[in-house]
Amino acid sequence: MRSYRWRLGLLVLLLGLSVYSLLPTFQFYSRPEAERSDTRDPILKELRGKALKLGLDLKGGMHLLLEIDKTKLPPGVQVRDVVDRAMEILRNRIDQFGVAEPLIQRQGEDRILVQLPGLLDKERAVQLIGQMAQLEFKLVKQAAESRQVIERLNRAMAGRSSDIPDSLLADSVSVANPLTDLLYNAPEAAGSAAVLEEDLPKLQKLLESVNVDSILPRDASIGLSAKPERLDQGHFGRFIYVLNRRPDMTGEVVSNAIMRIGLDPRDPGSAGVSMTLSNKGASIFRKLTGANIGRQLAIVLDNRVQSAPRIQDRIPQGEARITGHFDSAEARDLAIVLRAGALPAPLRVVEERTVGPTLGRDSVAGGMRAGVVGAIIVVLFMLIYYRGSGVIAILALILNMFFLFAGLAALRGTLTMPGIAGIVLTVGMAVDANILIFERVREELRSGKTVKVAVENGFNRAWRTILDSNVTTLISALVLFRFGSGPIKGFAITLGIGLIANMYTAVFVARMVFEALLARRTARSLSI
Amino acid sequence: MLQVLVGARIPFMRYRRYAYLFSLAIIVAGFVSVLLHGGFRMGVDFAGGILVEYRFDRPLESDHLRRALANGGYKDAEIQASEGGETFLVRIPAPEERVAGEKPPSQRVLEAIQAEFPGVKGDLLREEVVGPRVGRELSHRAFWAVLLSLLGILIYVGVRYEFKFAIGGVASLAHDTLVILSVISFTNKEITIPIIAALLTIAGYSINDTIVVFDRIRERMKGSARAPDADLFDLSINQTLSRTIITALTVIFTVEALLFMGGSVIHDFAFAMLVGVGFGTYSSVYVASALALDLTIGAERRRLAAEAQAARVKA
Numbered sequence: 074m075r076s077y078r079w080r081l082g083l084l085v086l087l088l089g090l091s092v093y094s095l096l097p098t099f100q101f102y103s104r105p106e107a108e109r110s111d112t113r114d115p116i117l118k119e120l121r122g123k124a125l126k127l128g129l130d131l132k133g134g135m136h137l138l139l140e141i142d143k144t145k146l147p148p149g150v151q152v153r154d155v156v157d158r159a160m161e162i163l164r165n166r167i168d169q170f171g172v173a174e175p176l177i178q179r180q181g182e183d184r185i186l187v188q189l190p191g192l193l194d195k196e197r198a199v200q201l202i203g204q205m206a207q208l209e210f211k212l213v214k215q216a217a218e219s220r221q222v223i224e225r226l227n228r229a230m231a232g233r234s235s236d237i238p239d240s241l242l243a244d245s246v247s248v249a250n251p252l253t254d255l256l257y258n259a260p261e262a263a264g265s266a267a268v269l270e271e272d273l274p275k276l277q278k279l280l281e282s283v284n285v286d287s288i289l290p291r292d293a294s295i296g297l298s299a300k301p302e303r304l305d306q307g308h309f310g311r312f313i314y315v316l317n318r319r320p321d322m323t324g325e326v327v328s329n330a331i332m333r334i335g336l337d338p339r340d341p342g343s344a345g346v347s348m349t350l351s352n353k354g355a356s357i358f359r360k361l362t363g364a365n366i367g368r369q370l371a372i373v374l375d376n377r378v379q380s381a382p383r384i385q386d387r388i389p390q391g392e393a394r395i396t397g398h399f400d401s402a403e404a405r406d407l408a409i410v411l412r413a414g415a416l417p418a419p420l421r422v423v424e425e426r427t428v429g430p431t432l433g434r435d436s437v438a439g440g441m442r443a444g445v446v447g448a449i450i451v452v453l454f455m456l457i458y459y460r461g462s463g464v465i466a467i468l469a470l471i472l473n474m475f476f477l478f479a480g481l482a483a484l485r486g487t488l489t490m491p492g493i494a495g496i497v498l499t500v501g502m503a504v505d506a507n508i509l510i511f512e513r514v515r516e517e518l519r520s521g522k523t524v525k526v527a528v529e530n531g532f533n534r535a536w537r538t539i540l541d542s543n544v545t546t547l548i549s550a551l552v553l554f555r556f557g558s559g560p561i562k563g564f565a566i567t568l569g570i571g572l573i574a575n576m577y578t579a580v581f582v583a584r585m586v587f588e589a590l591l592a593r594r595t596a597r598s599l600s601i
Numbered sequence: 602m603l604q605v606l607v608g609a610r611i612p613f614m615r616y617r618r619y620a621y622l623f624s625l626a627i628i629v630a631g632f633v634s635v636l637l638h639g640g641f642r643m644g645v646d647f648a649g650g651i652l653v654e655y656r657f658d659r660p661l662e663s664d665h666l667r668r669a670l671a672n673g674g675y676k677d678a679e680i681q682a683s684e685g686g687e688t689f690l691v692r693i694p695a696p697e698e699r700v701a702g703e704k705p706p707s708q709r710v711l712e713a714i715q716a717e718f719p720g721v722k723g724d725l726l727r728e729e730v731v732g733p734r735v736g737r738e739l740s741h742r743a744f745w746a747v748l749l750s751l752l753g754i755l756i757y758v759g760v761r762y763e764f765k766f767a768i769g770g771v772a773s774l775a776h777d778t779l780v781i782l783s784v785i786s787f788t789n790k791e792i793t794i795p796i797i798a799a800l801l802t803i804a805g806y807s808i809n810d811t812i813v814v815f816d817r818i819r820e821r822m823k824g825s826a827r828a829p830d831a832d833l834f835d836l837s838i839n840q841t842l843s844r845t846i847i848t849a850l851t852v853i854f855t856v857e858a859l860l861f862m863g864g865s866v867i868h869d870f871a872f873a874m875l876v877g878v879g880f881g882t883y884s885s886v887y888v889a890s891a892l893a894l895d896l897t898i899g900a901e902r903r904r905l906a907a908e909a910q911a912a913r914v915k916a
Binding site: 130137138139140142195196199202419420421422423424425426427428429431432435436438439440442443444446447448450451454455457458490491493494497498500501502504505508509512515516519534537538541542543544545546547548549550551552553555556557558560561564568 | 810861
């Protein structure tokens with residue numbers, strides 16, 4: 074009986090782990106659908122990371138494999154470098170698009186994989202990804218003027234409050250001061266307008282709801298920080314820069330930019346960027362810096378301010394140093410952005426798969442229907458055929474499903490349509506182990522063994538067969554996992570986890586239940 | 602107690618020559634079908650190309666749609682209508698990869714259609730664009746996946762059982778693969794990535810089935826000194842027959858649920874699975890076991906002949 078306690082302990086432990094692994098999934102999917110797509114809420118973000126994910130083929134979305142056209146690459150340019158730049162541009166743009174969990178990944182030497190789940194506006198996304206990046210340098214307006222512009226924008230928005238979506242007004246945006254009430258007054262960054270990271274989506278919606286350019290003075294524009302910045306102790310957010318509307322210089326004049334350590338003599342360990350300009354650029358830059366010492370010059374990529382260093386001095390030679398509070402990774406990114414102005418070779422779409430939300434929903438519904446119907450038939454069949462023992466098989470099956478989902482969530486797996494098919498198949502195949510055992514027990518009973526011996530022999534003899542037969546299927550699943558892509562990987566994972574869970578539930582757990590039932594009394598007959 | 606086929610004594614092995622012929626006939630017919638069709642119909646995954654599926658807000662007439670696409674520059678478009686003429690699948694060959702930022706094909710297709718059917722709205726169900734090189738890469742990967750999978754199983758079964766059995770097992774897998782491919786050619790379905798996944802799953806299922814029979818043969822062989830013969834194979838197959846049938850049934854139930862209710866995306870996968878489960882069950886008996894038996898008998902004959910030879914030499 075001691076081993077029995079051990080086995081019960083293991084089962085309880087596994088159940089506990091499974092509940093723990095599935096909890097975020099329940100929490101996440103019990104939220105209303107509209108709320109789930111919020112990309113900024115940190116609690117939701119964490120839940121989303123831990124919850125079971127739906128694949129692009131179920132949620133709808135876009136999968137793009139892009140490749141640098143190497144035949145158009147100028148001599149001396151490194152492919153790796155071009156891919157780096159392209160990825161930085163893509164990241165920057167997709168971030169503006171507000172997609173939950175985009176994936177941007179290097180594939181091999183010259184390819185980039187982009188996955189945008191749940192994206193509806195395909196045309197806009199394709200445009201966004203394909204455009205050449207626009208790199209501009211714009212002077213930041215002086216503090217007093219900046220304040221005036223923000224005030225003016227605020228007043229204009231208050232006057233057009235009918236244009237502001239009701240959902241925003243209901244969500245703490247006031248009618249009297251729609252803009253300024255959203256802003257965050259950072260004591261350490263006095264004078265600059267900023268917004269907390271969690272308020273950013275509201276700000277973006279607000280800015281989209283009115284025609285900002287028509288409200289602003291003719292020579293002004295606004296730009297947000299490209300990435301979250303530290304506003305003060307413990308607060309992160311974006312600065313809202315008021316910029317010249319026309320670029321003071323464009324990215325075409327940048328001939329090179331690299332990350333350097335020790336550019337700032339006062340802070341020799343810090344990272345910065347050393348930028349080289351073309352001859353034409355050097356002359357523009359000389360005038361620009363000479364006339365504006367002490368002001369900030371914003372480096373703007375695709376309308377997002379990457380950095381706004383202060384002009385320290387007139388720069389005559391076209392060799393500029395950008396220093397600030399960078400760590401080396403940030404400085405490297407900035408250097409990439411500066412070089413990224415134009416990609417030296419076009420990106421080609423070598424693979425693209427889009428699933429519309431309608432088809433995704435149809436697939437989920439179809440998969441669920443098939444799963445439920447398949448399960449009901451199998452359950453009824455097992456009950457009719459094996460009666461009492463069938464109940465144990467069904468119990469094992471339910472546990473199997475539970476472990477399968479828990480394992481999938483624990484491995485951060487993605488549920489895809491082939492994955493659902495794998496689960497439905499598991500329902501059909503999982504009972505095989507029980508069938509093998511039960512048929513064996515029946516044989517033993519027919520040959521005149523007592524119930525206890527028959528059950529013991531049935532399990533012992535069937536076990537080897539079950540192991541061998543499952544390992545071979547596991548080999549197929551492993552190969553599929555290794556060679557398959559996206560949806561098929563999802564299939565391989567569910568099939569694999571299903572098989573392992575199956576060996577445990579159908580053999581060990583079912584045996585425990587049998588032994589527990591048979592230990593109480595000396596059974597003369599068995600419902601099998 | 603409800604039970605099927607307990608105590609059955611079907612002399613399966615006696616008919617194995619007919620089964621060989623039957624399997625051979627299907628596979629030969631498959632080859633002929635592939636030749637007549639000029640090769641397999643490869644899906645976009647492997648052949649490369651464009652596949653666009655739209656659901657329109659009203660039924661459109663297929664011929665008119667074809668004209669609309671031809672006017673839009675898609676003369677080679679293949680059109681497949683379903684759901685009362687509202688949903689259309691359009692396939693277009695695409696020899697070149699487009700530059701990122703150019704309009705996606707789905708957009709151009711929709712514009713071409715809207716030029717002929719003013720005001721029609723289309724809901725993009727899916728779009729698949731596979732460049733010719735990616736298509737070739739995916740083909741290679743699928744090929745290696747199938748080959749490695751079979752090889753892995755051969756090694757595992759070879760280690761756990763006698764080599765003759767492993768040959769029988771893998772021959773049955775090759776048989777299942779060829780038969781499914783033949784049926785796909787008969788029904789003129791496309792070979793896609795889900796079909797390859799179905800092939801590998803069937804390989805797993807079929808070998809599973811084979812192992813159950815092999816295990817029983819091995820168990821029966823332990824007790825006896827003589828070489829296994831047709832009777833022993835028949836006995837083992839009959840003893841495991843009820844399990845074979847019940848398991849095949851539960852799997853077929855779930856596969857049919859997928860086939861009839863799972864939706865369009867999974868339909869072909871489920872179809873291949875259904876064919877595969879049927880033939881996988883059959884091949885465990887009539888390819889794997891039958892071949893293992895013939896190999897065993899052949900080896901036994903050679904051993905006896907060698908012994909007789911040795912005896913003669915001695916004499």
